[in-house]
Amino acid sequence: MLQSKLFTKAQKQAPAGEVSLNAQLLIRAGFVHKEMAGVYSYLPLGLRTLNKISDIIRQEMDAAGGQEIFMTVLQDRETWEKTGRWSDEVVDNWFKTELKNGTQLGLGFTHEEAIAKIMKNYVASYKDLPFYAYQIQTKFRNEARAKAGLMRGREFFMKDLYSFSKTKEEHDEFYEKMKEVYMKVFSRLGMGDKTYLTISSGGSFSKYSYEFQTVSKAGEDMIAIIDEEKRIAINKDDLTDEVLKDFAVKVDRDKLREEKSIEVGDIYSLGYKYSEAFNLKYKDESGQDQMVYMGSYGMSPSRLMGAVVELNSDAKGIIWPEAVAPFAVHLISLDQNEKALEIYKQLSQKGVEVLWDDRQIGAGEKFAEADLIGIPNRMVISAKSLTAGGVELKKRDSDQAEILPIEKLLEKFS
RNA sequence: CGGGGCGUGGUGUCAACGGCUAGCACGAGUGGUUUGGGACCAUUUAGACAGGGUUCGAAUCCCUGCGCCCCGACCA
Numbered sequence: 001m002l003q004s005k006l007f008t009k010a011q012k013q014a015p016a017g018e019v020s021l022n023a024q025l026l027i028r029a030g031f032v033h034k035e036m037a038g039v040y041s042y043l044p045l046g047l048r049t050l051n052k053i054s055d056i057i058r059q060e061m062d063a064a065g066g067q068e069i070f071m072t073v074l075q076d077r078e079t080w081e082k083t084g085r086w087s088d089e090v091v092d093n094w095f096k097t098e099l100k101n102g103t104q105l106g107l108g109f110t111h112e113e114a115i116a117k118i119m120k121n122y123v124a125s126y127k128d129l130p131f132y133a134y135q136i137q138t139k140f141r142n143e144a145r146a147k148a149g150l151m152r153g154r155e156f157f158m159k160d161l162y163s164f165s166k167t168k169e170e171h172d173e174f175y176e177k178m179k180e181v182y183m184k185v186f187s188r189l190g191m192g193d194k195t196y197l198t199i200s201s202g203g204s205f206s207k208y209s210y211e212f213q214t215v216s217k218a219g220e221d222m223i224a225i226i227d228e229e230k231r232i233a234i235n236k237d238d239l240t241d242e243v244l245k246d247f248a249v250k251v252d253r254d255k256l257r258e259e260k261s262i263e264v265g266d267i268y269s270l271g272y273k274y275s276e277a278f279n280l281k282y283k284d285e286s287g288q289d290q291m292v293y294m295g296s297y298g299m300s301p302s303r304l305m306g307a308v309v310e311l312n313s314d315a316k317g318i319i320w321p322e323a324v325a326p327f328a329v330h331l332i333s334l335d336q337n338e339k340a341l342e343i344y345k346q347l348s349q350k351g352v353e354v355l356w357d358d359r360q361i362g363a364g365e366k367f368a369e370a371d372l373i374g375i376p377n378r379m380v381i382s383a384k385s386l387t388a389g390g391v392e393l394k395k396r397d398s399d400q401a402e403i404l405p406i407e408k409l410l411e412k413f414s
Numbered sequence: 415c416g417g418g419g420c421g422u423g424g425u426g427u428c429a430a431c432g433g434c435u436a437g438c439a440c441g442a443g444u445g446g447u448u449u450g451g452g453a454c455c456a457u458u459u460a461g462a463c464a465g466g467g468u469u470c471g472a473a474u475c476c477c478u479g480c481g482c483c484c485c486g487a488c489c490a
Contacts, residue, residue: 013426017483110490144415364451
């Protein structure tokens with residue numbers, strides 16, 4: 001893409017009062033536009049990154065046997081009354097609206113009820129189970145306080161997968177597998193070494209659940225790390241004798257390391273709660289009716305995008321991991337647009353995603369904006385670089401630059 | 415939902431005593447210079463959150479509403 005055509009522009013200053021690092025950088029670099037508190041529009045650069053994160057999640061969900069669907073945001077009252085979750089007393093962050101005729105509707109904040117109802121049409125026999133369905137969709141939560149940029153919004157992107165199993169044992173097997181699948185996603189996003197499987201008792205679905213917590217100063221939660229090797233932690237609030245006993249965990253409380261962390265995912269065993277509410281059952285091999293055992297597995301691409309920024313930046317700007325960078329290469333031509341065009345064309349032909357800064361502006365400005373945007377590979381072509389033997393290649397996270405002949409450069413990216 | 419802070423061009427501003435033409439910087443436009451770290455000169459552009467009130471006079475004081483940020487609570 002030609003940067004001269006990109007309608008967003010980098011800003012030197014962050015919006016007034018915006019303290020959140022991810023919001024500051026993403027807004028300044030033109031990835032997102034803040035519509036209102038906790039509500040963001042994704043601009044060309046931001047959408048590219050968001051889609052890359054979603055794609056990684058999608059690949060891993062598919063690999064784990066997930067089938068992608070897309071459910072409705074509009075939810076009808078009756079469905080949610082079956083579990084009591086229509087009530088504003090029970091769920092305090094509904095956005096509700098209504099039809100012209102006065103029928104009340106809600107905007108989905110999660111989809112357990114909706115999917116249980118759908119699956120009544122498709123689950124009849126033990127032969128139909130198990131299966132796993134997921135979606136990546138906008139969720140709406142009327143948070144009392146949106147904050148921390150993309151990390152806690154009122155309208156945000158969420159991957160929610162739901163598992164449907166014959167028995168608890170069958171469920172448990174998949175649940176265990178999802179722990180690994182989730183860690184794989186976080187590894188691919190470059191945050192694997194900071195992420196811990198975390199014991200939690202906070203959920204309303206079951207007594208215990210697991211969260212995935214990524215250590216970061218920007219986190220809203222506090223975890224205590226139990227096992228560094230196995231990457232297991234516990235929510236600080238849940239660090240009680242009872243919980244430790246239930247999980248058969250032995251720890252020396254004085255030696256636990258506590259860290260602030262970002263909740264980047266959560267997985268729940270739902271049991272029969274929703275299948276009972278919707279009478280979601282199947283006939284087993286002996287013809288007996290059995291309830292379906294459900295689980296739900298959440299992860300937010302938009303929050304992850306905020307988290308990646310929180311974890312990867314310096315004073316100059318964002319430093320995207322290759323896997324989620326909006327472009328692989330930022331090509332900067334200082335005075336050599338013709339040569340740059342050749343490189344741009346050749347790289348593009350190879351399928352390399354290139355943002356070419358072809359604008360007629362000062363070199364300093366180009367470098368400053370490139371650092372802010374944070375594309376991992378920077379190529380500079382100028383009279384100076386050509387004299388030195390080719391094109392300068394520099395990684396965003398390094399101060400070292402090397403000069404490569406154009407052919408070598410093209411070989412390097414394929 | 416409790417508490418605190420705040421609202422001035424597209425952006426920023428601990429700029430402006432209740433009083434002169436609302437200043438400065440960034441951005442954007444035009445002309446020129448410059449060309450490896452947000453360069454420079456000239457010139458132009460564009461502003462008081464909304465509504466009410468006090469006053470001869472309000473960006474400035476008061477009220478209401480709306481919005482934003484932070485701390486806490488909450489977080490399926």
